[in-house]
Amino acid sequence: STHTRIRRDRATNSGRSQEISRLIGRSLRAAVDLKALGERQVYVDCDVLQADGGTRTAAITGGFVALALAMKYLKDQNIIKEWPLSHYVAAISAGIKEGEAILDLNYDEDSSIHTDMNFVMNNRKEFIEIQGTAEKTSFSREELGQMLDLAEKACKELMKEQQKVLGDFFNLEI
Secondary structure (H helix, E strand, O other): OOOOOHHHHHHHHOHHHHHHHHHHHHHHHHOOOHHHHHOOOOOOOOOOOOOOOOOOHHHHHHHHHHHHHHHHHHHHHOOOOOOEEOEEEEEEEEEEOOOEEOOOOOOHHHHHOOEEEEEEOOOOEEEEEEEEEEEOOOOOOOHHHHHHHHHHHHHHHHHHHHHHHHHHOOOOHH
């Protein structure tokens, strides 16, 4: 999805959609024990209906909830024997605007930002993926540290929200 809505059938063939799809897949696969899942393929279909920036990170964070619910269904139906998820996955965007680190960029911020980054983390405070670009000017190690700190706190909060949705069946320490 973008600021101006793209028809879904047209978007699925674009390079942008393919790149986003691969990012989501890599991020969610990082939480899955593929041996426990067995010879199954899981499709997580993400539509961001109201885009205002952060569509990739929203798709990862929401997609994880959908994945966990699907795994619960498979386990409840005895289709899989072992629980295949090892941790939560959440993602957030961050950037540097006028020398200040900001979080969860909206469309206007994303299109005018100096530095644009996406952070994907698990509940063990480990990074699954970091994507970053200096859009207008380079960024310093200190600024990267500020964005990392903001992203870690935000992902922890997102995982707490995921935990509320998932309830007791997938209740790991966050």
